[in-house]
Amino acid sequence: MIKLNVWGGAGEHGRSAYLLSGSRYRLLLDCGVKKEGSGEYPLIEPDVVPQLDAVLLSHAHEDHSVAIPLLYKLGYQGEVWTTRKTQEQLTTYFRAWRSHMERAGHILPYDESDEQCIRYRFLEDEAERGCWFELFPGLSAIWGRSGHLAGSVWFGLQMEGKRILYSGDYTSESMVLQADDVAISFGQADREPIPSLPSAQLDLAIIDAAYGTDRDTQADKLRQLEQVISKTLRCGGKVLLPVPAVGRGQEMILWARQHFSDVPLVVEQKLVEGMKQLQRASDWLKEQGERVIGGMPAEKISEFLGGEGWNKVGTAEERSKWLKTYGASLWFIPDGMMQSSLARWYHGEWTSDAKNLILLTGHTAGGTFAHQLLENPQQYGMCSVRKVRYKVHQGWQDVEYMLNRVSARHNVLVHTDLAETERLSQRLLGGLFRPKADIDLLSPGDELIF
Helix, strand or coil: CCEEEEEECCCCCCCCEEEEECCCCEEEECCCCECCCCCECCCCCCCCHHHCCEEECCCCCHHHHCCHHHHHHCCCCCCEEECHHHHHHHHHHHHHHHHHHHHCCCCCCCCHHHHHCCCEEEHHHHCCCCCCEEEECCEEEEEEEECCCCCCEEEEEEECCEEEEECCCCCCCCCCECECCHHHHCCCCCCCCCCCCCCCCEEEEEEECCCCCCCCCHHHHHHHHHHHHHHHHHCCCEEEEEECCCCHHHHHHHHHHHHCCCCCEEEEHHHHHHHHHHHHCHHHECCCCEHHHCECHHHHHHHHHHCCCEEEECCHHHHHHHHHHCCCEEEEEECCCCCCHHHHHHHHHHCCCCCCEEEECCCCCCCCHHHHHHHCHHHHCCCEEEECCCCCCCCHHHHHHHHHHHCEEEEEEECCCHHHHHHHHHHHHCCCCCCCCEECCCCCCCEEEC
16 A cells, blocks of 8 residues: 655646655655745645655756755755756756745745755666666666656656556657657557566556646647747737746747747847757757757757857847847747846836737746736736747646556646646546546645555
8 A cells, every 4th residue: 555645736836746655665756846925835744754765856847846955954864866967957946946035035944055965866877768777675666758858757666566657747749858658668558568567557647737628739839829929020029938947948949940030039148058958968859850940959959059140148238239129039038937137127128019029938827927917918018918838748638648558547637726637637537538547636735545
């Protein structure tokens, strides 16, 4: 018997943290935060923390990672199992979270010294992706690329006779990043079951369902983005695209360079640094070319960084220069939720012209400036504000596909609010390709025994 306790992430967007407890071991899958209010942390049980045997970290984004120092503050003595690329990115995310809390006038529940206490074990040192290895005596693990971010992974576990999948943040539709097939790795599709593992279905699957009932493919989203951007450019307006410093922004820059090659393109320095990081992450890139970015990802990244026809900005003088020079143009800036002083400055430059557009492409947490702009754009000026997703998570069709591929007895859909999760579950269970087992609707504080 194993027990799953949801410390965060199911029935909500953010603060992913899932505790697995068996008779011998306790594992924590991720430990992140939500940006709402003063920062919402997982429902950590302080008495349990010193008893944890390991923390498995899927990737560096703050909603999966930046509460990990709090575990060490509360007495965790173990290691964080993740990839080297994720560990390289964590310093930036920890620093950004500290800055965010300071700007908002809130106090971190841990110290910078707690960040320094983190001890890492690198998955690449233990086993190649797609290969099982012994995490502890009697507990085996497997990992693969999840397509969400360079360094991001999914995990599989064999624990006390149970088989468990944690997808992390997953997408098979990245234009640049490779995702490894979880079903094949579990021996569920087109090959023999993995030796030493029973051929029966999984016992638990924790699956990214961040986009809920949205059925669009990435191709659908890209068509919508192209239409919205083209309309603004034809009117002579500037398009501002706030994106995370590392992640979907680099993919969208490559796409924009391909599809709007005759339009001035301005990219903030931090995003260029993120592109250079991506260039160094060759193990995480797709090996086949994508038509939508014009070729193989590694080649297109090199061509972009070494090419002309776009402008990098990093100073107030450079920004002012190109703002005066260009009319219709595309501008990529870091900070997808527009909380930083830089994002606010750009908003101030955009808002006086009704032809301009601020185009949001990811999650906007409640209370953030991006969320406020979407809710009431007229209150903040004349420019238009739109949201069109660029897919870095799973929606309805993706979840349906994964459910039927992995065939788990218990399925927990995570990363979106409970009402949307319930709507998705009802439609999945009533659909033509309904899953072969139940979907468990869980929220923070809930428990599942399997």
